Amino acid sequence: MSVSELFYKLNVNFNYVVAMTLFIIGLYTLISKPNLIKKFMGLNIMETSIFLFIVSSGAIAGGKAPIFGEGVGPETVFVNPIPQALILTGIVVAMSTTALALSLMIKLYEQCGTLNADKLKELK
Amino acid sequence: MAEFAHHCPVLMVITFLAGAVLTPIVSKSKKKFSFWWAFFVSLLALLFSSCAVWSLYTKGPISYWLGGWEPPYGIEIYFDYISSITFLMTVLGALIILYSKKYIEHDIKEEKLPVYYTLVLLLLCGMVGFSITGDMFNLYVFLEILSLSGYALIAITEEKLTAMASFKYLVMGAVSSMCVLAGVALLYNVTGTLNMSDMALRLQQFEPIATSYMALCLFVVGFCVKAAMFPVHVWLPDAHALAPSPVSALLSGLVIKVGIVGLLRVIYGIYRLGGAIDFTTVTNFMGWLAAITVLVGAFFAFFQDDIKMIFAYSSISNIGYIIMGISLISFTQPERGYLGMVGGLIHIFNHAIIKSTLFLCAGAIIYKTGFRKLSDLRGIGKKMPITCGALTIAALSIAGIPPTAGFICKWFIVLGAIEFGRGIWAAALLIGAIFVFAYYIKIVNAIFFREPAEPILEVDEAPLSMLIPIVILAISCLVFGVFAYLPLAVIKPAAATILGLPPTYIPPGG
């Protein structure tokens, strides 16, 4: 792959690249931050990055939201509705995971008095 | 009847789902009623799953189009040979729910009882759904259902460390789910479809690109975390040891197997069927890691004093067996992987039974004595002979001593590894097995060949509702060892179809 081709590809798939970057940022947050809430924020960033990736993959240049109604002709271009349906599910799942994680953190804090991973390790 | 059998797979999921959702409603005034409800639901689901499995083995796989939409457009339930694991899930589910009756009343507050049974049913719902779906995204959704309920079940008691164990499991589990989702997203981008068999077809049509490999890697990482393979096993010991015992039995017996089912679905259901991408590098790598996993799990188990901790580490070791068995695959000659595949699949089955027995026995002992350290449990075998007898049978079985169930798996995996030219894996497995036996003999020594210590002199046998599942499972450890052809009759066609051979395939030499 030549340099110019690389840049071309980076350019056209810019959304994907951003999504992957966010994924790594989330992973970094998850690994490096000692605070459990921050760790979980990292996880949320990872989730979001994948939603971005999925929803980008359904995009079509100049496409409209896939709602049939007034102002829609036979030549109207619609974006792909499947990714949108998928990320709706994904968001719900992410929210549920977050809810559980937060409640676990509440319990942990009640029991141990800290949310710092390093300190929790010592407590054990 | 045929019409009914056609609906059975989906009815299984729906039964668990509706049962779970209705549990808080039916037990609003009388919390203890939730047990009877959950037990009833699990029996109903057992009925459906036996019907579905019966139909599978008489008439072949069931393809069920949800909403009547043909596969690439709608979601398909594909009840094939891999899905027959649902039968195991429903049987074990029913037994474990029966076991929970006394155990959980003792362990958690009464107001939480319906919550417990709801979560168990949801866990089963997720596992069953995961095993029967033919759609990648649906797979992810069910994976989340079962993972979430799994995390919460660990933390359901008030014990101090459970929340931490659960959180650790949750973080690793969530990352692995992310990996699976990312894999689905990448594959969707490459193929433009979510249906598994359609994905396999479409993979052939396009030139293989790096994205497909990456998706495979992400799937493998994701599912291996769920299956607790080395080096991503760190969440397992705490989670499985600290959870209430019936939950440990569910988690160790079934939930980690879900990761294996996922691997089978992806590697064999999509990539092998697609045939365009050579995945043997990945499976080879998996196999080597599995060999390490066997040793690592066995090694660490050796140093534990807590009986449930020992069982938890041994689960890691056994997951190594299974993954070793299913990684023995050659891209061009599928029949070379047959024996290993049979071994891996039968170990899914046998390990589920054996490990559930072990955890349930440990639970019964903890329920009666309140102790979980081996040093406190000396001589307990004289006080609880049936429980400890069952524990011994299961221990022998997991160490692979013939003629128990565990031996069959060891035999097939070793044979498969040798036939595949991977003597070292077989050697690792055998060394691991010796370690396993060494630490189980430690348990048997402590419970049978020592004089009872002061605090356990008053202990007597566990209640009947706990003994029934324990005895049934322990007997099946023996029966499936001696009459190994029973599970093999089910597993051989499964192994053959996974490898793309006809279901009636017979390896050379019989």
Add this chain to the structure above:
Amino acid sequence: MIVNDIRPLLAPMISILCAVLIFWRGGNAFLRRSFSISAAIVKWVVVFSMLQGSLAGKIYVTELIPFVPGISFLLRVDGLGMFFGMVSSTLWIITTVYAIGYMEGEHARKRFFAFFALCVSTTVGIAFAGNLFTLFVFYEMLTVCTYPLVIHEETPEAMRAGRKYLVYTLTGGSLILFSTALTFYLADTVTFAEPGILSISNGVGLLAAMFAMFMLGFGVKAAIMPLHGWLPSAMVAPTPVSALLHAVAVVKAGVFGITRIIYNIFGVSTLKDMALEGMDVASVLMWAALITIICASLMALMQDGLKKRLAYSTVSQLSYIVLGVSLLTPDGALGGIVHIANQAFMKITMFFVAGAIYKKTHKKNISEMHGIGHKMPLTMATFTIASLGMMGLPPTAGFISKWYLCLGALDAGKMVVVVILLLSSFLNAAYFLPIVYRAYFMKPQDGNLKTDEAHWTLLVPCVICALYVIALGLFADLPFVPLALARGAVTGFFGL
């Protein structure tokens, strides 16, 4: 001629049933004894009823369900199996009587007798196993069933011994499993056949490795040096256990396995062709056996504990058998196989005597046994007979085995074997005769010369075994004695 019959299955099943009954109602001493003795007798009758047919060349077969594809659970009574089955079921009756007397007043008798029965069941299973796989299944079961017997005392020392025993035997078991899998892979079958199922075309290197693994695996139980470490430690077990372990069940299972591997898996001709760098594989085994014979005898000389000394003697004697079968000549094999029985009767006598002395006087060490012959003359007389047998003097059974071993060695043209066998006889004399001397010709420490024999349940088994040792030497050529049976087996192996 192959006959389908239920009896090969029945024989091990009787003892399993006996074990179950003892677990169930064994708390009652009367029931426990009746179960044990009647099971022993019924089983002996079952095995004996096949003897006539077996001598006439019939092979009784029970084929059960297929265990795994291609391999079924197969019980098959051929000459060798019949031989070993007969020996173990005969000795079980005697040992049971002895054990009932010996275990009087001990703890956990229910467990003891139940596992005792299981042990014998698995031993007969090993004898009647029709393929390598079934053999392995029973072999591993034997390991597990003997464990509670070894650690019967539940002392820390016993626990250590038990652990050592398990580590040794299970490691061996894994090696056997590995090479069984290899055998199945190479030959697509593991059923015992004459002459062998492996052919040289599979590659000498691989076959040699498999042979080595098999020998290491079975050699653990056969206590070939340096794999013998568990055996002296396991002496902490009660005497009937030591007797059964050392004379019949465990160690003989090891040598029996070696015999099976050599003659029914590899076959004589394959083994003879298997030569790595000019050295054929069987002679490596032979040398190991020779070294074991000498070293174990030397170590036995240094022991003071009677049972320890007997243990090292066992190690040495077992290698006679291994030596015999590794010579790959008909006479050598005959000597080795017949020594399975002869050594069993001789060694069990000695252990019975050791147990009787311990029970009566609580003396374990040889140095304390001055004048014991005055006190227990009959007991020591049986010991003397057995010692003479060990040395291989006529007219005892030991002479028969040694005679055929020497013939076999000469056949194979290995003079060194004859020399070492003679040397070993001297060594045997050197470590057994002092005991006899001390017993009869030295005064007891307390000066009391009054006869005070052990209880009849302990004494009678000793006497029966000792008489048998002489009988085997005198009437070696009768049709129902071990020699005739062994001859039947050897005929098959060498296609004579």
Add this chain to the structure above:
Amino acid sequence: MKKGLVVFALFLLWILLVYTVIVLPPMGSPENPTNTHIIPRYLEKGVEEGGAHNLVTGIILNYRGFDTMGEVTVIFVALTCVLAVLGRENILRHTSKAEVSSVEKSVIVKCVVRFLAPFIILFAFYIILHGAESPGGGFQGGAILGASVIIITLTFGFALVAKKLSLKYRVLFESAGPLSFFIAGMVAIFCGQNFLTYLLPCVAHTYQDFVRHLLLIMVEIGIGVGGGAAISSIFLAMEKVEKE
């Protein structure tokens, strides 16, 4: 040191991931596999088959209805999980003086929320019911419904909300999502169709469309109410009184 290693490993992973995504077909092109394989049929027949002008809703409820059932189950699972970890809110725990926050709410906030709350709830129902025609749907409406409960709790205090939203009914509402799918699906099975078929041939032809609409709306309401109830219950369960 350790941190450096982590960064380095992640950097390598980033390169790998970026490489794997840039070799994908260019984003936004109509020729992508994603845009050519299944979509044409959806665009062509989706409105007619799915019974909704909003294709996303059509897909969610119809083509991929099973996914959505799983999704509402996930919400229910999340609620049950929170209850398993924390337990239900305990009204007795909240005496009148112990409130979520000790800060006195200003009159303006109270006034505005009191005024707006009915409209927010109304809007939520509009979103739920209008999902088939315009952007929106059960989940979105449910989220708004839940948010309205949360805002009311924050302003008027926990005790009031917990009393008004009595557990007796809330337990029913929480299960509404999965149950509505269950009912719709079982209706189809009893009509001899596959699970989650809305267009039932056993109904007279003229009413088929009507029945389908009825079922779809029931499911939408179920999702919305169930989601809203679950969100509020999760919020209420997490409410903790500070230690006195």
